[in-house]
Amino acid sequence: MISRGVSRSIAIVGCGIAGMAAALFLTRLGHRVELVERFDAPRPVGAGLLLQPLGLAVLDRLGVGLRIRSAGARIDRLHGLTHPGGRRILDVGYDEIAPGLSGLGIHRASLFGALHAAVEAEGIAVATATGIVDIDRAADRRPLLVEAAGRRHGPFDLVVDASGAKSVLRPHAGGTTRPVRPFRFGALWTTVPVAGTGFDTAALAQRYIAARQMAGVMPVGGAPGASGPHAAFFWSIPSDRVDAWRAAGLARWKDQVAAVWPEAANLIAGIDDPDRLTPAFYLHATVRHPVAERLALIGDAAHATSPQLGQGANMGLIDAAALADAIAGHADLATGLAAYAAARQRHVRFYQAASWWLTPMFQSGSRLPALIRDIGFPLAHAVPYARRDMAFGFAGLKASAFGRIPPPPQR
Numbered sequence: 001m002i003s004r005g006v007s008r009s010i011a012i013v014g015c016g017i018a019g020m021a022a023a024l025f026l027t028r029l030g031h032r033v034e035l036v037e038r039f040d041a042p043r044p045v046g047a048g049l050l051l052q053p054l055g056l057a058v059l060d061r062l063g064v065g066l067r068i069r070s071a072g073a074r075i076d077r078l079h080g081l082t083h084p085g086g087r088r089i090l091d092v093g094y095d096e097i098a099p100g101l102s103g104l105g106i107h108r109a110s111l112f113g114a115l116h117a118a119v120e121a122e123g124i125a126v127a128t129a130t131g132i133v134d135i136d137r138a139a140d141r142r143p144l145l146v147e148a149a150g151r152r153h154g155p156f157d158l159v160v161d162a163s164g165a166k167s168v169l170r171p172h173a174g175g176t177t178r179p180v181r182p183f184r185f186g187a188l189w190t191t192v193p194v195a196g197t198g199f200d201t202a203a204l205a206q207r208y209i210a211a212r213q214m215a216g217v218m219p220v221g222g223a224p225g226a227s228g229p230h231a232a233f234f235w236s237i238p239s240d241r242v243d244a245w246r247a248a249g250l251a252r253w254k255d256q257v258a259a260v261w262p263e264a265a266n267l268i269a270g271i272d273d274p275d276r277l278t279p280a281f282y283l284h285a286t287v288r289h290p291v292a293e294r295l296a297l298i299g300d301a302a303h304a305t306s307p308q309l310g311q312g313a314n315m316g317l318i319d320a321a322a323l324a325d326a327i328a329g330h331a332d333l334a335t336g337l338a339a340y341a342a343a344r345q346r347h348v349r350f351y352q353a354a355s356w357w358l359t360p361m362f363q364s365g366s367r368l369p370a371l372i373r374d375i376g377f378p379l380a381h382a383v384p385y386a387r388r389d390m391a392f393g394f395a396g397l398k399a400s401a402f403g404r405i406p407p408p409p410q411r
């Protein structure tokens with residue numbers, strides 16, 4: 001990274017994965033960075049995440065890669081079968097791309113904790129309980145952040161919007177490529193101990209009934225406050241069925257899981273309270289151009305989608321690195337921001353489009369997308385070139401300006 005020695009005042013809205021990564025990179029370049037977070041205390045939301053090789057390489061650059069790897073679970077394969085029938089829909093390994101390459105399943109709290117500790121160690125200011133609702137401009141056009149009660153912060157040389165999928169600042173970047181649309185399906189997520197259950201702790205496994213039901217087990221390594229290896233378990237559900245699921249009771253749900261995936265019944269046997277399952281729903285939004293005058297969008301604020309391809313956190317980390325590199329590489333801020341947008345365009349557009357088209361094949365009430373999946377995916381597995389291409393796709397390595405394969409970590 002080349003630093004041109006200009007120290008700028010930068011506000012980053014959102015103390016999430018992308019926001020903290022950007023804060024670390026930009027502080028280390030000599031900028032004066034402030035993180036602005038709506039919650040009283042920054043906190044992780046959700047259960048497990050699959051980190052891809054490029055996201056892990058960004059965490060290595062930030063100096064937290066070793067800590068993250070020791071907290072998480074190395075993932076070597078992704079596989080998914082239909083039920084009934086056991087048709088193999090997905091069976092790809094990272095070693096088909098390069099020997100030693102892997103993903104990492106991690107509990108959100110572990111990733112959040114490692115980044116947050118680095119933010120604290122770097123002495124980066126975090127303004128909590130500060131929900132930003134708008135951007136205003138000072139007389140010299142520098143951006144000011146506006147809170148709901150009208151309080152203003154700034155002006156800043158640059159605002160980075162890292163406020164996630166529901167960003168209210170997104171319209172300042174000039175619109176989205178499609179209407180912002182919630183997916184009908186989300187999932188119930190929980191974390192469960194995996195020791196002694198017979199599950200492969202190096203594979204993300206899924207089961208599908210057409211596209212109307214999906215279940216998944218993703219090893220995440222350690223979980224906060226618990227010992228032994230854990231996995232995230234997810235069970236897809238339409239947003240309008242959560243109340244009915246709760247009313248039907250846990251016993252009924254456990255029977256359904258056992259019918260679809262008998263081995264997973266052991267995993268969830270210990271769940272005795274529906275509140276241990278957290279419903280999560282997603283929306284799809286891609287900004288046309290993730291920059292405007294003295295404003296950059298990163299992470300889900302720039303490109304939100306369903307977690308079907310497991311790329312969101314990965315993309316947010318890559319955005320943070322790309323933004324810092326672009327700003328460091330150009331003395332003029334506007335040129336640096338344009339370079340950031342250009343560096344990320346192909347990768348973001350590819351994965352947003354892939355997620356848009358693939359999500360209904362795995363989570364929708366429609367029969368046709370599932371049928372296309374059930375014919376197309378096994379065919380792709382049978383053709384060596386297509387199979388390897390698919391592995392690149394799931395590993396987040398398609399269409400990337402950061403497209404070189406990162407070397408496996410030194411152990």
Ligand SMILES: Cc1cc2nc3c(=O)[nH]c(=O)nc-3n(C[C@H](O)[C@H](O)[C@H](O)COP(=O)(O)OP(=O)(O)OC[C@H]3O[C@@H](n4cnc5c(N)ncnc54)[C@H](O)[C@@H]3O)c2cc1C
Binds near residue numbers: 036
């Ligand atoms: C259930 C689920 C499973 C997922 N699985 C995966 C996976 O396996 N792999 C993967 O890579 N991705 C996954 N994702 C996606 C991933 O979680 C997101 O892409 C990632 O968290 C985005 O990071 P971010 O920093 O952009 O936003 P966030 O992590 O959402 O952080 C945004 C931050 O901004 C704060 N904020 C929001 N609005 C304001 C405001 N107005 N003012 C001030 N602060 C504000 C929020 O409180 C939050 O702290 C999953 C998502 C979900 C929901």
